[in-house]
Amino acid sequence: MAASLRFSGLKTPPTYSFPKQTTSLQCHSASPTLLSFAAFRPSNSSILRNISLRRCCESRVFRVCCQGGNVDVIQRNEFEAASSGEAENQLTCVMKFGGSSVASAERMREVADLILSFPNERPVIVLSAMGKTTNKLLLAGEKAVSCGVTNVDAIEELNFIKDLHHRTADELGVERSIVDGHLEVLEQLLKGIAMMKELTLRTKDYLVSFGECMSTRIFAAYLNKIGVKARQYDAFEIGFITTDDFTNADILEATYPAVAKRLNDDWISDPAIPIVTGFLGKGWRSSAITTLGRGGSDLTATTIGKALGLREIQVWKDVDGVLTCDPNIYQHAEPVPYLTFEEAAELAYFGAQVLHPQSMRPAREGDIPVRVKNSYNPNAPGTLITRNRDMSKAVLTSIVLKRNVTMLDIVSTRMLGQFGFLAKVFSIFEDLGISVDVVATSEVSTSLTLDPSKLWSRELIQQASELDHVVEELEKIAVVNLLQHRSIISLIGNVQRSSLILEKAFHVLRTNGVNVQMISQGASKVNISLIVHDTEAEQCVRALHSTFFESDLPELDQ
Ligand SMILES: Nc1ncnc2c1ncn2[C@@H]1O[C@H](COP(=O)(O)OP(=O)(O)O)[C@@H](O)[C@H]1O
Numbered sequence: 263m264a265a266s267l268r269f270s271g272l273k274t275p276p277t278y279s280f281p282k283q284t285t286s287l288q289c290h291s292a293s294p295t296l297l298s299f300a301a302f303r304p305s306n307s308s309i310l311r312n313i314s315l316r317r318c319c320e321s322r323v324f325r326v327c328c329q330g331g332n333v334d335v336i337q338r339n340e341f342e343a344a345s346s347g348e349a350e351n352q353l354t355c356v357m358k359f360g361g362s363s364v365a366s367a368e369r370m371r372e373v374a375d376l377i378l379s380f381p382n383e384r385p386v387i388v389l390s391a392m393g394k395t396t397n398k399l400l401l402a403g404e405k406a407v408s409c410g411v412t413n414v415d416a417i418e419e420l421n422f423i424k425d426l427h428h429r430t431a432d433e434l435g436v437e438r439s440i441v442d443g444h445l446e447v448l449e450q451l452l453k454g455i456a457m458m459k460e461l462t463l464r465t466k467d468y469l470v471s472f473g474e475c476m477s478t479r480i481f482a483a484y485l486n487k488i489g490v491k492a493r494q495y496d497a498f499e500i501g502f503i504t505t506d507d508f509t510n511a512d513i514l515e516a517t518y519p520a521v522a523k524r525l526n527d528d529w530i531s532d533p534a535i536p537i538v539t540g541f542l543g544k545g546w547r548s549s550a551i552t553t554l555g556r557g558g559s560d561l562t563a564t565t566i567g568k569a570l571g572l573r574e575i576q577v578w579k580d581v582d583g584v585l586t587c588d589p590n591i592y593q594h595a596e597p598v599p600y601l602t603f604e605e606a607a608e609l610a611y612f613g614a615q616v617l618h619p620q621s622m623r624p625a626r627e628g629d630i631p632v633r634v635k636n637s638y639n640p641n642a643p644g645t646l647i648t649r650n651r652d653m654s655k656a657v658l659t660s661i662v663l664k665r666n667v668t669m670l671d672i673v674s675t676r677m678l679g680q681f682g683f684l685a686k687v688f689s690i691f692e693d694l695g696i697s698v699d700v701v702a703t704s705e706v707s708t709s710l711t712l713d714p715s716k717l718w719s720r721e722l723i724q725q726a727s728e729l730d731h732v733v734e735e736l737e738k739i740a741v742v743n744l745l746q747h748r749s750i751i752s753l754i755g756n757v758q759r760s761s762l763i764l765e766k767a768f769h770v771l772r773t774n775g776v777n778v779q780m781i782s783q784g785a786s787k788v789n790i791s792l793i794v795h796d797t798e799a800e801q802c803v804r805a806l807h808s809t810f811f812e813s814d815l816p817e818l819d820q
C-alpha cells in the first residue's frame with residue numbers, strides 16, 4: 263500500500279503518494295523559510311506524524327525518506343552527505359527557447375551549438391512551437407469551422423505546417439516519421455472541427471499543442487543524431503497539472519514535486535538532456551491538454567526552475583533582453599541590464615510581450631535568478647532578474663504600453679451610504695468574474711480599467727454583451743460612463759522617485775498636448791500607470807522614452 267505526503271497550506275491537489283518501501287522524495291518548499299508537511303495513513307487519512315522544519319539558507323530542496331509509512335527527515339548535514347555524490351551530476355539550469363529561436367532547421371542547429379557551448383551546464387531545455395506555428399494552427403482551426411470536411415486538406419496553414427516540419431526534419435537529417443503521426447492526427451482533428459462546425463476552447467488547446475509536441479521531437483532527435491543524448495517530454499505527461507481554464511490555465515502546486523521527481527529520476531537512472539514542451543499542461547479535472555496562455559513557455563521554464571531548485575533560469579529570445587520599451591514602438595529601445603522580480607512581473611502584467619505575465623511567480627518563490635538572453639546574439643549580456651538590485655541610481659526602468667483597454671467612470675448616485683459604494687462596485691465585478699486592472703478612486707466616484715487579458719480570452723460577441731451587462735448592473739447604483747479604445751502607459755521604475763518621474767512625464771505629456779484620463783500608482787511601488795486615448799499612446803511612449811532614456815536626468819541624491 264502507498265503512503266502519502268500532504269503539503270500543508272497548499273490548496274489543490276494536496277497529496278503526493280509514494281511507495282511503501284524505503285524510498286526518497288524531493289520536496290520543494292512553497293515558503294522560502296518553512297517547509298511543513300504531514301505523513302498520512304493511506305487507509306483512513308489519520309496523521310502519522312506532523313513535521314516542520316526550517317529551510318537552510320542555501321539548500322532549496324529537502325530530501326525526505328519514507329520507511330514503511332513513517333517519514334524521517336534527514337538533517338541538513340546528512341542531506342549534504344547523501345547528496346554530495348549526486349551534486350556533480352545534477353541538472354543545473356533551465357534554458358527556454360521561444361518560437362523565433364527554433365523557427366527553422368538552421369536556427370535549431372544554432373540553438374544546439376549554443377547549448378553545447380556551455381559544457382559546464384546540465385540543462386533542461388524548454389521549447390516553444392517553431393516560428394509562428396501556434397498562430398497558423400489557430401487560423402487552420404478557424405478555417406476548418408466553415409470550410410467543410412472535404413476541403414480540410416487544402417487549408418493553406420495546414421500545408422504550411424506539414425511542409426515546415428517535414429523540411430526541418432529533412433534538413434536536420436532526422437526521420438520524418440518523428441512527426442508524421444502527429445501531422446496525421448492534426449489533420450483528423452481539423453476534419454473533426456469541420457464536421458462539428460465548432461472550435462471550443464478545449465479543442466483549441468489540443469489543436470495548438472501539436473506545435474510544441476513536434477518542435478521538441480525534432481530537436482531531441484537532432485541532438486541524438488549528433489551524439490548528444492536527449493530525451494523528449496510532453497509536459498502534460500510528466501506532471502504539469504493545471505486548472506481546467508482552457509487557453510489560460512494556471513499551474514497547480516502538485517506540479518512541482520511531480521515534475522521534479524520525473525525529471526530527476528530519469529536523469530539519475532539514465533542521463534539525457536530533457537527536452538520539454540513549453541506552454542502545455544493537463545487539466546486536473548478533465549485530464550485534457552491545457553495551455554498556459556500565449557507565451558506560456560516562459561512559465562513552463564520558471565516552473566521547472568523552481569521544481570528542481572535549479573541555479574538559473576534562462577529565457578532565450580530574439581532581442582537583447584528586456585528593453586526600455588517595445589522595439590516595435592521605438593526601435594532605439596535599449597536593453598535593461600538588471601530588474602527585480604517585482605519590476606519584471608509588473609512589466610509583463612502590464613503588457614510587455616517579452617515575458618509571460620505569470621512567469622515571474624515561480625522564480626520569485628524559488629528565488630531563482632532569471633536571465634533573458636538573445637539567441638541571435640548570445641554575447642550580449644541580456645537582462646538579469648533577481649530578488650533585489652541596487653536601486654540607488656534607478657529612476658525609470660522601462661515603459662510599457664497596453665492598448666485597446668476599456669475604462670469605466672463610475673459616479674455614485676448616493677443611493678448607498680458612502681462606505682457601501684466601493685464594496686458594491688467591486689462585488690459586481692466579482693459576481694461577473696471580471697478582473698479589474700487599474701483603479702483610481704474617491705469616496706463617491708471611481709475610475710477603473712478592465713483587465714483585457716481576461717476579456718480577450720472570450721468571444722467578441724460575448725465581450726460586448728458582457729460589457730452591457732456590467733454597465734446595466736452598475737447603473738443600479740451609479741452613473742456610468744463607458745470609455746473604449748484607451749491605452750495604459752505603465753512607467754516601471756523606482757517609485758521612490760515618483761515626484762521626479764511625474765514631473766518629467768507630465769512635462770512631456772503637456773508639451774505633446776496629451777490629456778491624461780486617469781493616473782494610478784499601485785501598491786507594488788514599482789509602477790505608475792497613466793491612461794490616455796489609444797490614438798495618442800504610441801507618440802506618448804516615444805516622447806517619454808526620449809526624455810527618460812536619451813537625455814540626462816538630474817543627479818540623484820541618496
Ligand atoms: N520591453 C520589451 N523588451 C523586449 N522585447 C519586447 C518588449 N516589449 C515587447 N517586446 C517584444 O517581445 C518579443 C520577444 O518576446 P516573444 O516573441 O514572446 O519571444 P519568444 O517567442 O522568443 O519567447 C520581441 O521580439 C519584441 O518584439
Ligand SMILES: N[C@@H](CC(=O)OP(=O)(O)O)C(=O)O
Binds near residue numbers: 390396473558560
Ligand atoms: N507557442 C506558444 C507558446 C510560447 O511561449 O511561444 P513563444 O515562446 O514563441 O512566445 C505561443 O505562441 O504562444
